Amino acid sequence: MAQQVRGVVARGKGAAVGIETIVVPDPGPGEAVVAVQACGVCHTDLHYREGGIGEDFPYLLGHEAAGVVESVGEGVTEVGPGDFVVLNWRAVCGDCRACRRGRPWYCFATHNAAQKMTLLDGTELSPALGIGAFADKTLVAAGQCTKVDPAASPAAAGLLGCGVMAGLGAAINTGNVGRGDSVAVIGCGGVGNAAVVGARLAGAARIIAVDVDDRKLATARKLGATHTVNSRGSEPVEAIRELTGGFGADVVIEAVGRPETYQQAFYARDLAGTVVLVGVPTPEMKLELPLLDVFGRGGALKSSWYGDCLPSRDFPMLIDLYLQGRLDLDAFVTETIELADVEQAFARMRDGDVLRSVVVL
Template sequence: MAQQVRGVVARSKGAPVTVETITVPDPGPGEAVVAVQSCGVCHTDLHYREGGINDEFPFLLGHEAAGVVESVGEGVTDLAPGDFVILNWRAVCGKCRACLKGKPWYCFDTHNAKQPMTLEDGTPLTPALGIGAFIEKTLVHSGQCTKVDPEASPAAVGLLGCGVMAGIGAAINTGGVGRGDTVAVIGCGGVGDAAIAGAKLAGATKIIAVDVDDRKLEWAKGIGATHTVNAGSGDPVEAIQGLTEGFGTDVVIDAVGRPETWKQAFYARDLAGTVVLVGVPTPDMKIEMPLIDFFSRGGALKSSWYGDCLPSRDFPYLVDLYRQGRLDLDAFVSETITLDQVEQAFDKMHHGDVLRSVVLL
């Protein structure tokens, strides 16, 4: 029987979000209803509200979530009511050309729930990243549910559902950071700090945090940065080179996603080094550079999609590290809030006052 619950909706571009009554249908074949326990306030949700993703309003926001499976639909055999799960937006199909090549982390045909959740008047909602988790209960495809240790804190491990996984994966999966490497991370918000945590996990010996905000640089040091550079006080490329005997770092991760920061990343890496773009640019952004610089410097230029993660592989592993005290996910939780405080959380995020606000339900 369909249920009515409270959820956060963006009705039009730029308008403040509202908490509304939403109808959640019973799960159909391959679907699951999850009682949401926590959901991080991610910059992607703000992009949805501002019309920066698409114009399929109204949106049901929220996607960085953990919760407990309440019910499952026909054909679901790997989930059961009571399972503690992190929600993901890469429910691999197993059949597309990426999956058949053995690279499911690039899956080009990921699964979402077929049925819509709706407003009280029957208007269908577009769930953010196919999840929609600023809500008491949400409907997702069963493949979007990854079972993890139920003893873990939902507020902390739910962040693996997007931003923290994107950053850690950018360092480990995409950047291939290894023991003894030097790493620079440009942009020390939630994703950038997660990249710093990932570099530390991988055994990097020098991790340089770059930002224009001294508060964020202090946070980055707490996460694992060994050096900091305030890009507002001079040329960050020169600063990074100065910390690496003039060479630049083995890997530079751009967690901002602007032409100027990408160029900084390109020139701040060592010869044959790797640039990883994990910050999301807008469609109008362009770069113009001498082609000879690409040839003469060699190396690799990569984009990181969701940290090139495979949720079924990476989520349980990272939760285990968290439970062992080797990955401090609690450090990313700046505050816990209610559904009614999401709009204020967007404002705090915009001003750089938090790493993550987390909605608790």
């Protein structure tokens, strides 16, 4: 029987979000209904509200979430009622050319729930990243549920669902940071600081955090950065080279998503070094680089989508590290809020006051 629950809905481009009653259908084949316990406020949700991702309003926002499976549909075997799960927005198909080649983190046919959640009048909602977790309950594809140890705090665990996994994965999976490497991270918001943590976990010897905000740089220091550069007062390429013996970093992670910071990343890496773009650019942005420099510097220019993660592999492992005290996910939770506070959380995020506001239900 369909259920009526509260959800945070964006009705139109740039309009303030509000709490509305949404209708969650019973799960169909391959689907699950999850009772949401916590959901982080991510920049992607703000992009949806601002029309930066699409115009399929109204949107049911929220996607960085953890909760408990309430019910499952026909054919679902990987999770069941009562399981504590982190939601992910890349349910792999298992059958596309990437999956068949043993690279499911590149899956080209990820999927969401087939049914739609709606408003009371029947208007279909577009769930953010196929999840829509600023709600008491949400309907997702069962493959979007990754079972993890229930001893983990929902507020911390849910952050693996997007931003923290994106940053950690950019360092560990995409950048292949190794022991003794030098790493620079440009942009130290939630994703960038997660990349700092990932570099530390991977054993990097030197981790250089770059930002224009001293508050974010102080947080980066706490999370494992060995050096910080405020690029308002220092030229970042020169500073990174100076801190790496004049050579540049082995891996540079660009967590801003702008042409000018990408160029900084390109020139701040060592010869044959790696650039990882994890910051999300907007559609109109263009990049110009001398092709001879691309050829002559060698190395690799990579993009990291969701940290090249495989949720079934990475989420349980990272939760285990968290429970062992080796991965401080709690450090990313700046504040816990209620559903009614999401609009104010967007403002705090824009002002750089938080790593993450987390809605706790």
